[in-house]
Amino acid sequence: MERRSNLKEEKKKDEGGAPEITVVVHIPNEVTPISFTWPKTKKIGEAADEAAAKFGVPTNNTTTFQDETHRILDRNKPLVAEHVKEGSILDLVSNGGGV
């Protein structure tokens, strides 16, 4: 019984992918990126703030990521909901308003 339930969990992980993903984060103004490994369910905003801190740049509540399709991601959504996956290349950007 225990073996069957472990196999079921392994299959679920394989179907959904690993619970964590490793991504490459750039700051637009710098050449050298930093890699991060995060749970897929981590909020974009939390991940962006963590990346900004590692780069030593200040953040405010507008800091987020831009993906390879140029899309600015929603701070309030988890990484997986914004289609961030293993190997994604992200840029740290601000998404505040200006108008």
Add this chain to the structure above:
Amino acid sequence: MVPIEVTKATIESELAGIQSYCTRHDWNVTWETDVPRLVFTGKHPGDNSPLCIIAKVDEYRAMPPEWTFRRTPESSNIFPLTPQNEGRNTIFLQNPKVICAHFNRLAYKEYSGPHDNWGGPSNWLNLTDGYVRANKIADMFAVIIGHLKMTAGMSQ
């Protein structure tokens, strides 16, 4: 007045980052030292039409750049269509047609923009939380590209 040599040195210190960002996002950049301006050429991320984004950088960083859009570097100005932005704030004001962000000199009243509440363009690096923040050219360009992604195309 910022001496032109200071502006050139500042831009050149940012060029590696600018070029790196452009390479990642399929844009090209030309640094025209005599104007001085940066000319970004690529495709609109919404409709793939050819697009130039110009940053006129005299007085940078004492003053923010003047950001404008064109089809080619010498054609007349165009502007993004109203964004389909899922309710998020846009930096593209339609009346007047100007990028409304602290990093665009043309957003300030002194340069015919709507904002007389930002302390003037020389205050651009000091604006408070809540506004979009981009203090270097590559950061500004990334914000512009990201907001363009939310539009269907350009006015012409």
